[in-house]
Amino acid sequence: MEILIRALVGGVVVSAFALLGDVFLPKRFAGLFGAAPAVALASLGLAMASNGKLYAALEARSMVGGAIAFLVYAYCVCVIMLKYKPSALVCSLASITIWCATAFGLWMLWLR
Amino acid sequence: MKVHADFSALRRTKWYEYAIRFLFGGIVTAITGMIAKKFGPQVGGLFLAFPAIFPATATLLEKHEKQKKERKGLNGTKRGRLVAGVDAAGAAMGAGGLIVFALIVWKLLPGRSGSMVLAGATLAWVIVAVSIWAAVEKLRQLQRRHRTRRITTKVHS
Numbered sequence: 484m485e486i487l488i489r490a491l492v493g494g495v496v497v498s499a500f501a502l503l504g505d506v507f508l509p510k511r512f513a514g515l516f517g518a519a520p521a522v523a524l525a526s527l528g529l530a531m532a533s534n535g536k537l538y539a540a541l542e543a544r545s546m547v548g549g550a551i552a553f554l555v556y557a558y559c560v561c562v563i564m565l566k567y568k569p570s571a572l573v574c575s576l577a578s579i580t581i582w583c584a585t586a587f588g589l590w591m592l593w594l595r
Numbered sequence: 596m597k598v599h600a601d602f603s604a605l606r607r608t609k610w611y612e613y614a615i616r617f618l619f620g621g622i623v624t625a626i627t628g629m630i631a632k633k634f635g636p637q638v639g640g641l642f643l644a645f646p647a648i649f650p651a652t653a654t655l656l657e658k659h660e661k662q663k664k665e666r667k668g669l670n671g672t673k674r675g676r677l678v679a680g681v682d683a684a685g686a687a688m689g690a691g692g693l694i695v696f697a698l699i700v701w702k703l704l705p706g707r708s709g710s711m712v713l714a715g716a717t718l719a720w721v722i723v724a725v726s727i728w729a730a731v732e733k734l735r736q737l738q739r740r741h742r743t744r745r746i747t748t749k750v751h752s
Contacts, residue, residue, distance in 0.1 A: 485628070486625045486628065486629070487625075489621075489624050489625045489628045490621035490622065490624060490625040491621060492624065493620045493621045493622075493623065493624020493625065493627075494617040494618065494620045494621030494624070495617070495620075496620065496624075497616060497617070497619065497620020497621075497623075497624070497647065497648050498613060498616050498617045498620060500648075501616045501620075501648055501652060502605070504652060505604045505605060505608060506600045506601060506602060506604055506605065507598060507599070507600055507601075508596065508598070508599055508600075508601050509596045509598070509681075510656070510678055510681050510682050510685065511681050511682075511684055511685045511728070511732075512598050512685060512728055513682065513685060514681065514682040514683065514684060514685015514686045514688070514689065515685045515686070515688055515689035515692070515724045515725070515728060516685075516689065517646075517648065517649045517652055517653075517682060517683075517685065517686035517689060518649075518686045518687070518688075518689030518690040518692065518693050518724070519689065519693075519720070520643075520644075520693055520696045520716070520717060520720055521620060521647075521648065522620065522623055522624050522627060522642075522643055522644075522645065522647050523643040523644065523693075523696065523697070523700075524713060524717065525620075525624045526624055526627050526628060526631075526643055527643070527700060527713060528709075528713065529628070530628075530631070530636070531704075531709045534636075536704050536705055536706075536709055537705055538636050539636075539700070539704055539709070540700065540701055540704040540705050541636040541637060541640065542631060542636040542639055542640035542643060543640060543643070543697050543698075543700035543701035543704065544637075544640060544697075544701040545636065545637050545638065545639070545640025545641045545643075546640045546641070546643040546644050546696075546697035546700070546701070547694060547697040547698055547701065548640075548641055549640065549641040549642060549643055549644030549645065549697075550644040550690055550693040550694040550696070550697050551690075551694060552641075552644065553644045553645075553646055553686075553690040553693060554687055554690035554691065554693075554694065556646055556690075557646070557649070557683050557684075557686040557687035557689075557690055558683075558687045560649075560653075560680075560683040560686075561680050561681075561683035561684040561686075561687055563680075564676055564677070564679055564680030564683055565677065565680040565681075568673060568676040568677065568680075569676070570657070570676070571650075571653040571654045571656070571657040571675070571676060571679035572650060572653075572654040572657075574653075574679075575646070575649055575650035575653045575654070575679075575683075576650050579646065579650075582645070582646055586641045586644075587641070590637070590638070590641060594637060594641075595637070
């Protein structure tokens with residue numbers, strides 16, 4: 484039941500930010516919404532309600548590493564897309580390895 | 596180009612494209628919760644900034660731009676991919692705001708009202724992301740002006 488609530492809340496919040504990204508122009512501005520704290524808002528809100536604020540704050544501490552990894556990921560996708568023009572799906576999915584490497588690298592060095 | 600809202604874009608998006616994003620968002624939020632439960636909040640927290648929706652959004656954007664060009668009888672593959680790249684540049688700027696969001700929640704959440712901290716952190720995300728975007732736009736304008744001035748000087752000499 485808890486997973487279902489998480490999925491519903493997450494789906495709604497992520498969709499809301501995606502709608503904002505659809506509506507705004509120019510696209511460089513709309514792209515900001517691709518890095519909106521959608522999953523974080525849904526997850527932190529639920530984590531606070533079920534596990535308390537300290538637990539949510541610990542999650543937020545690790546999120547700093549995840550957000551740095553997102554910055555590296557998005558920058559790499561941008562450079563690859565503009566330089567080599569591959570398919571957006573292939574490039575954005577393959578580059579998730581960059582996010583994983585950066586996020587877990589930071590976790591090992593700093594957050595563990 | 597000035598920032599503005601084009602609500603006709605909502606009509607161009609098909610119902611299943613909304614469903615895909617809802618599904619992606621829901622699945623990633625649920626998985627994040629499961630990871631945090633199994634491995635603890637230190638690992639689960641990383642996934643709060645997982646690029647959950649970005650691949651779907653970039654792919655839809657590429658498809659829409661391609662279709663727009665094809666309606667005019669042109670091959671829009673290159674244009675679609677270029678726009679997806681520009682969207683990624685925006686996401687990188689938004690990620691700057693995401694770092695600030697996480698820092699605020701981490702530092703301010705213990706001992707304060709949870710909803711106020713989340714609201715404040717979201718506002719900080721907006722301010723930081725838009726400020727980075729505005730600074731980059733200003734820099735691009737200055738570069739463009741400088742380039743035009745150099746070309747004009749070369750032509751005159």
